[in-house]
Every structure is written in structure tokens, then in C-alpha cells.
Amino acid sequence: MTMKMKDFAKPGEYGLADLLCCAAAREVRDNEVVFAGTGLPMVAIMLAQKTHAPNLKLIFEAGTLDGRPPQLPTSVGDARCEVGASRASGLYDTFAIAQRGYVDLGFLGGAEVDQYGNVNTTAIGDYLAPELRLTGSGGNPDINSFASRTVFIMVHEKRRFTEQVSYITSPGWRVKKWPEGEMVPRQSHYGSAYRGGPSAVISTAGVFRFDEESGLMYLDTCHPGQTPEGIREQCQFALDISRVQGETPPPTYEELHLIHEELDPEEIFIPKVKLDNPPTPS
Numbered sequence: 001m002t003m004k005m006k007d008f009a010k011p012g013e014y015g016l017a018d019l020l021c022c023a024a025a026r027e028v029r030d031n032e033v034v035f036a037g038t039g040l041p042m043v044a045i046m047l048a049q050k051t052h053a054p055n056l057k058l059i060f061e062a063g064t065l066d067g068r069p070p071q072l073p074t075s076v077g078d079a080r081c082e083v084g085a086s087r088a089s090g091l092y093d094t095f096a097i098a099q100r101g102y103v104d105l106g107f108l109g110g111a112e113v114d115q116y117g118n119v120n121t122t123a124i125g126d127y128l129a130p131e132l133r134l135t136g137s138g139g140n141p142d143i144n145s146f147a148s149r150t151v152f153i154m155v156h157e158k159r160r161f162t163e164q165v166s167y168i169t170s171p172g173w174r175v176k177k178w179p180e181g182e183m184v185p186r187q188s189h190y191g192s193a194y195r196g197g198p199s200a201v202i203s204t205a206g207v208f209r210f211d212e213e214s215g216l217m218y219l220d221t222c223h224p225g226q227t228p229e230g231i232r233e234q235c236q237f238a239l240d241i242s243r244v245q246g247e248t249p250p251p252t253y254e255e256l257h258l259i260h261e262e263l264d265p266e267e268i269f270i271p272k273v274k275l276d277n278p279p280t281p282s
Contacts, residue, residue, distance in 0.1 A: 009251050018270060019223060020202055024040070034057070034103075035106040036060055038075045060076040061143075062075075065085055065086050065094065104147065107153065108140050108151070108170070113161060116173045117173050117215070118172040121134050145170070145190075152198060171189075218243050228244045
């Protein structure tokens with residue numbers, strides 16, 4: 001997808017949710033099988049489908065395969081997910097497809113993430129006496145374990161980007177070996193079942209990726225208004241900022257038009273920035 005600088009929206013013409021949605025959509029490649037959950041990931045995948053990845057195959061978690069909904073569903077269980085679908089069945093079929101290794105990319109969220117990409121959606125603090133009980137695993141560990149790669153979308157707070165998560169709901173690149181507690185490569189635990197893992201974390205501060213050898217997280221791009229040093233201060237571990245490529249590209253006018261005029265005009269998931277003289281896509 002070739003874009004010129006004039007195609008990008010200017011600061012003040014888009015919101016943070018727009019930026020996250022477009023950053024997530026750009027992780028999608030054409031012809032991939034993508035597993036989507038409810039919320040912003042759903043908008044991102046449909047945006048990719050309308051721009052640079054028209055041939056992607058979309059799986060909605062509740063049981064719809066290769067749907068082409070004309071309007072944004074409000075959840076993965078919305079009947080609109082079935083429009084144009086190759087199959088509409090249930091959780092068993094969708095997760096069976098993932099287990100067989102057919103899913104290229106999964107989009108997930110999390111409450112905590114550590115420097116190796118382990119994600120927690122279960123509990124904060126001791127599992128048996130937690131400070132906070134979270135929503136639980138849902139399909140998080142299954143999708144993350146079976147997809148070739150996974151992108152996590154998260155709010156960025158220092159308490160969330162921790163050196164060690166309270167509970168590993170979805171394993172990253174290095175996990176604890178019991179009973180010693182030593183962090184070892186994920187491959188040594190999963191063997192031939194090992195397929196992929198977290199490829200990116202898109203937070204409200206920047207886009208993060210993982211070193212192929214060490215499994216450690218590094219900062220790839222900063223969102224506009226952020227600095228590498230400032231983002232590192234928002235992590236509890238020594239984040240690698242030596243590989244920063246620059247700022248996360250902002251949304252294009254075409255992407256903003258698709259998000260707010262076609263995909264989510266009712267602002268179910270992404271609020272629209274109110275402009276006195278809104279630009280139009282060229």
C-alpha cells in the first residue's frame with residue numbers, strides 16, 4: 001500500500017482510537033485467515049478488507065467463517081457476521097480451524113503484558129487471593145497459541161507493562177519452567193505444537209515488537225506526541241528503544257472516511273473527532 005505524505009491526516013483531525021485502528025489494520029496481509037474478537041480489532045480487520053487486503057478470510061469468534069457484513073457488527077455474535085459467510089456454525093468449528101493451524105493472525109487484548117509478551121487477562125496479584133479478578137481467558141490463550149502470529153491491542157500504563165505478569169493467561173516468547181521458575185523459550189514447552197506467538201503489541205503509546213533471538217520486547221514506532229524515552233519510563237522493565245523507526249504513521253483521509261462513514265458511523269467502537277471543516281478523501 002503506497003501512501004504519500006499529503007494523504008495522511010494532520011494532528012487534530014483524528015483521535016487515538018483512529019490511530020490504533022489503522023496501525024492494527026496495517027498488520028494484516030492480503031489472503032490471510034484472521035481471527036477477530038469484538039471491539040476495535042473488528043473495525044481494524046474490516047478496514048484492512050476494504051483497503052489493502054480484500055482477500056483476507058475473517059473468522060468471528062462466535063462461529064462465522066469468511067463473513068462479509070455490509071455493516072459493522074456490534075459483537076462477534078451479531079447476526080450481521082453471517083452475511084456472505086462461507087459457514088455459520090459455532091465455537092467448535094472456529095477453534096477447530098485454529099487448532100489445525102489454519103489461522104495466520106489473531107487480534108487480542110490484555111490487562112498486563114511483560115517483556116517477553118506473556119499476557120494476563122485472569123487476575124492481578126496472587127491467583128488464590130487476587131487484588132483484582134479480571135474477565136478470564138476466554139479464547140485468548142487458544143488464539144494466541146494456535147495462530148501463526150498474534151497482535152495485542154492494549155491501553156498503555158506503567159502498571160500494565162510489567163517485568164513479570166501476575167498470571168500467564170497467554171504465553172509469550174519465554175515462560176517459566178516449573179518448579180525452578182527459570183524463564184525458558186516457549187518452544188521447549190510446546191515442541192511440535194509451537195507455531196507462533198505475539199508479533200506486535202499496539203498500545204496507546206506506540207507499537208512494540210519482539211526480538212527473534214532473545215524474545216524481548218522493543219519499541220518499533222512512537223505514536224505522535226510520544227518520545228522513546230517517555231515510553232520507556234512508562235514500562236516497569238528496561239525497554240529497548242534502540243530500534244525505533246520513528247513515529248507511527250497517522251491515518252490517511254481515506255481510512256478515516258472508511259472508519260467513520262462506512263464502518264462505524266454510529267461510533268459504536270471509535271468516536272469521531274469533530275471538525276469545523278472536515279477534509280474529504282482525494
